[in-house]
Amino acid sequence: MYQIIRQILRTGIKTEAPPQPEDALRNEVQQISAQILHHVGRALAIRHVDAGSCNGCELEIHCLNNAYYNIERLGIHFVASPRHADMLLVTGPVSRHMEIALKRTYDATPDPKLVVALGDCGCDGGIFGESYASCGKIANVIPVDVIVPGCPPTPTAILQGILTAVSSCKTPQVLTSGLHNSKPSGSS
Amino acid sequence: MRLDDCTSLFPKLPGAMPVWHGIVNEKDLRELCEQILQSGGKLVALWGSDETGRDGHYALHVGLVSAPGMLVLTLPVDHEKPHFPDLSDIFPAADRMQRAVADMLGLYPSGSGNHRKWLRHAAWPGNVHPLRKSFDIATHFPIGEDNYPFVAVTGHGVHEIAVGPVHAGTIEPGHFRFSVVGERVLKLEERLGYKHKGIEKRFEDMTLQQGAKLAGRISGDTTVGYAWAYAQAVESITCTTPPPRALWLRALFLELERMLNHLGDLGYLGNDAALAFGFAQFWILKEDLLRMNGELFGHRYLMDIIIPGGVACNLDNAGLLRIAETLRHIEHETAILKGIYDEHAGMQDRFLTTGHVASDLAAKLGLTGLAGRASGQAWDARAQFPCVPYDQLDVYMVTHRNGDVAARVTMRFEEIAESIRLIRQILKQLPAGELLSPVGEAIEGNMGIGWVEGWRGEILVALHAGKDNRINRLHPHDPSWQNWPVLEHAIMGNIVPDFPLINKSFNLSYCGVDL
CATH class of the missing domain: 1.10.645.10 (Cytochrome-c3 Hydrogenase, chain B)
Known part of the structure; x- marks a missing residue:
């Protein structure tokens, strides 16, 4: 136990300041009201769905949980069931073998809900495109609020996409009340 | 045919790796596989191709490795009687690969006890084979019924836990069916193929240069391994030797990955x-x-920096x-x-x-x-x-x-x-x-092999050249093909809550095998 505590103290705080919302990432007019977003933005539950990616986007989603991005200090956490989720974070393209599973996951997510599509493939089908086996972009299968391009998008870009989805177009400052725990990057 | 004669009878492919390629009949194929097994060798990959446009038949290709290196055997398969001898009694790992060949190309193992589909779910009917040249990649079928025949475990107190395709964590989709008594797992049956997005068909008719980007996205966590194996295959088929500095940098990238x-x-x-x-x-x-x-x-993941002929950064x-x-x-x-x-x-x-x-x-x-x-x-x-x-x-x-x-x-x-x-x-x-x-010209009909030890295991890329420096057929092989079935054994007798730990200790690729 001494070794673990010593290592934690030696490591110090690595967490960095989060990015700001970015209106350019919006795909559709926000589906839910600013008032709900105010509450959701303080404690957002995300269900990740891999609908057919190359697993590159998943690598970067994992990084959101590392100490540098530390997504949980923003009140955002990943949950095990769509029934517990406010947001679906979907990577793609949507393979046709995942089409029904994705639709069912969307239906199982309670309203109001948000969908963020990740990666070049999630945004427009990417290099895999549409074919006998691929539906292409996420928006071809379920409604999408925010798209985050990149191959894969960096953790900062993903975080920015998530924060954009939970901030209303009109009052981008809503979310900042949920950021009270953020600290500038620490030293080791 | 004796295994020892193969390296002198069959031509060695140009390129970085010791690979011999020979055309065999059914009898020689099975005999050589048995000798490979007896000599302590193993099956690396098994795939098929449609050669009906060129020489009127299909072909089955088997990549085997033993002490001198890799032996790739090609068996011509009659287009009217598309059967090949079952190899899963010699190499159990061949089972799912053979079922994938049956789904994708309509070539069937004769003598195999397992005729269940593998990569195909419900997105196209069973009499349609997407890797046949007559199939158009844009063909769209309505989603039908999957009706996959899982193996049922019966007995007093046995019940099933069905997990996925959408899992509880941030991982790729697949279906796991556990048959358990209390907490203990009697049997796990995997059902993969959810991520099948037509990668192999997508490769067809790409130029050798265009294929590099797609190769780096077969399994994103092994992008360097695939990009290098792809580059090796292109370099083999075009007789290109990258400069030494590029080769050393590739090894740096592979070890970083x-x-x-x-x-x-x-x-x-x-x-x-x-x-x-x-x-x-x-x-x-x-x-x-x-x-x-x-x-x-x-x-961050070194995508697109290994390209045919060398590397794209210094x-x-x-x-x-x-x-x-x-x-x-x-x-x-x-x-x-x-x-x-x-x-x-x-x-x-x-x-x-x-x-x-x-x-x-x-x-x-x-x-x-x-x-x-x-x-x-x-x-x-x-x-x-x-x-x-x-x-x-x-x-x-x-x-x-x-x-x-x-x-x-x-x-x-x-x-x-x-x-x-x-x-x-x-x-x-x-x-x-x-x-x-500079990358040379590829001769139509030639085969190039890339073979790289990725972090998970050996990556194989088999490239069949088409006209005008284009890809006629490309098969990427992930080591997860071999290891997924073993995971079913690793979990037996363990408790359900240890499955995530055991699964993570293997950390296999879904997209690398679903293709």
């Missing part, structure tokens, strides 16, 4: 054994390495120092964390004896790569069939015999240490010079 994945897995293995501290620590180190990659090479002196400094830090921290993992009673209790795969079972089922080496299967192409620069680096192959989660954890610690040593050697000996050689 190995470290990235091992660091991430060690973090998650701690997390899955309820030591969140382990996740926090290892993922700081992984992020440090990712940021270094981003700064020096322009991509490394200057400041970069050399930056890598050396990062490695020093990671080496120091990893040593401390290894001490903590080794001494942590709760963690060792979860790791030791969990998910055990005995050496003889591993050999029989063809367990490969890192998981194979943790169960006494001493195969590592970097050490046994070293291409430049591994032939000058004297790679130390890490192996263990215990075959449990603890062994697969130890493997990762020791392979990180070896990768650090290799990278230091590479930085010290990195030759100066060009980064890219």
